[in-house]
Amino acid sequence: MGSRVVERFKFEAAHAVVIAGKPEEVHGHTFRLEVAVEGSLKNGYVMDFLELRRIVNEIIEKLDHRNLNDLFENPTTENVALWIAGEVKKRLPEGVRLQRIVLWEGEENGVEFEF
Numbered sequence: 001m002g003s004r005v006v007e008r009f010k011f012e013a014a015h016a017v018v019i020a021g022k023p024e025e026v027h028g029h030t031f032r033l034e035v036a037v038e039g040s041l042k043n044g045y046v047m048d049f050l051e052l053r054r055i056v057n058e059i060i061e062k063l064d065h066r067n068l069n070d071l072f073e074n075p076t077t078e079n080v081a082l083w084i085a086g087e088v089k090k091r092l093p094e095g096v097r098l099q100r101i102v103l104w105e106g107e108e109n110g111v112e113f114e115f
Contacts, residue, residue: 002038004099005046007053009033011060015068015075032104039096047096059087077105081113
């Protein structure tokens, strides 16, 4: 039986996505992030919620209140979500894997990746 732990986060950032070779105007969003990890139950849990929260907060603090164009060639929501996913995967304890990540750009637009 696979079990999942899910945590939600938010951060503020600005970006100007390049669409058809032309950058948008710089604008900001409240990004909402959901991270789901899965693994076998050991001692009654997959992973401590606080440990997952510490891992993800260390990652998103690099993005919070930043211009994402300073960090990414083209800071689409997809590119940012994939970067976060890669960083989370590197830090997870043995036996726990990233199952899903959802990144919302504001209230209405989001991307979801399953691994």
